[in-house]
Amino acid sequence: MPVQVLFYLFACVSVIAAFLTITRKNPVISAVWLVVCLFCVAGIYLLLGAYFVAAVQVIVYAGAVLMLFLFVIMMLNLRTGIVGQMRNLGIKLLGVLIALLVFVQLRLAFKGVSLLTGPELSADFGQAASLGKLLFSEYVYPLEVIAVLLLVAVVGALVLTGKESA
Amino acid sequence: MPSYLPILLTFLAAAFMVGAALGLSALISPRTRMTEEKQMPFECGNRPFEEPGKRFPVHFYTVAILFIVFDIEVVFLYPWAAAFGELGKYGFFAAMFFVAVLFFGLVYEWARGGLEWH
Numbered sequence A: 001m002p003v004q005v006l007f008y009l010f011a012c013v014s015v016i017a018a019f020l021t022i023t024r025k026n027p028v029i030s031a032v033w034l035v036v037c038l039f040c041v042a043g044i045y046l047l048l049g050a051y052f053v054a055a056v057q058v059i060v061y062a063g064a065v066l067m068l069f070l071f072v073i074m075m076l077n078l079r080t081g082i083v084g085q086m087r088n089l090g091i092k093l094l095g096v097l098i099a100l101l102v103f104v105q106l107r108l109a110f111k112g113v114s115l116l117t118g119p120e121l122s123a124d125f126g127q128a129a130s131l132g133k134l135l136f137s138e139y140v141y142p143l144e145v146i147a148v149l150l151l152v153a154v155v156g157a158l159v160l161t162g163k164e165s166a
Numbered sequence B: 001m002p003s004y005l006p007i008l009l010t011f012l013a014a015a016f017m018v019g020a021a022l023g024l025s026a027l028i029s030p031r032t033r034m035t036e037e038k039q040m041p042f043e044c045g046n047r048p049f050e051e052p053g054k055r056f057p058v059h060f061y062t063v064a065i066l067f068i069v070f071d072i073e074v075v076f077l078y079p080w081a082a083a084f085g086e087l088g089k090y091g092f093f094a095a096m097f098f099v100a101v102l103f104f105g106l107v108y109e110w111a112r113g114g115l116e117w118h
Helices: A002-023 A027-047 A051-075 A089-109 A128-135 A140-161 B005-028 B059-082 B084-112
Strands: none
Touching: A002 A027, A027 A051, A051 A128, A051 B059, A128 B059, A128 B084, A140 B059, A140 B084, B059 B084
């Protein structure tokens, strides 16, 4: 029972925080609400037994990625109210359409799956060690692809922000 | 399911500290009129020289991106370390290759002067 109570708590808070994220006028405050949302999603991961993913969610998303978002907000010098002035109806409709498409797709993907009674999980499910065992044996190729992707990110960041002649 | 009670307690303690600090100062502090000077951000007694939220050098952003990249590298190395005993040679060389690819990134960054503050 407490697990379900916690789930509804995390789910409600994350939805409310997400709503506040997209409705605040000040982008910095939006970013702070996004932190709340990401923390709640991490809580849901915990309840699902994905312990390592939950920890990574907090370390990488709520920590590092949010910091990047704040950097971008400051970099672009977005002041209070500028976001509110974007009243392009076409963009908004497109956003609603894409959100609907994603929702329908998710609904189809979960068709016939009972979300309340999942499969039995092994005792070490979601722990870092069991993840590492899979990641460094069966999924080595995707792992190395990720390494190359991160390398591209390093090079891209340096090229985009670099001086005219290094 | 491992016990996450300590984490919950940490969060509760953090919430209590913030609540106590804000609540107590609201209770104890003398109620005086708010003036424009009082609401200004404190800058060593000076009036603020400029608006906050000024543009700043892109170099900070480069450092931030590079931090994230190597942060994610460590995130992937953590499960490797946790499962190291069972992975054997194959896992070891897989991880070494992973680190080597990103090591090229570090070398490139270093050579390009991304670690220096111009």
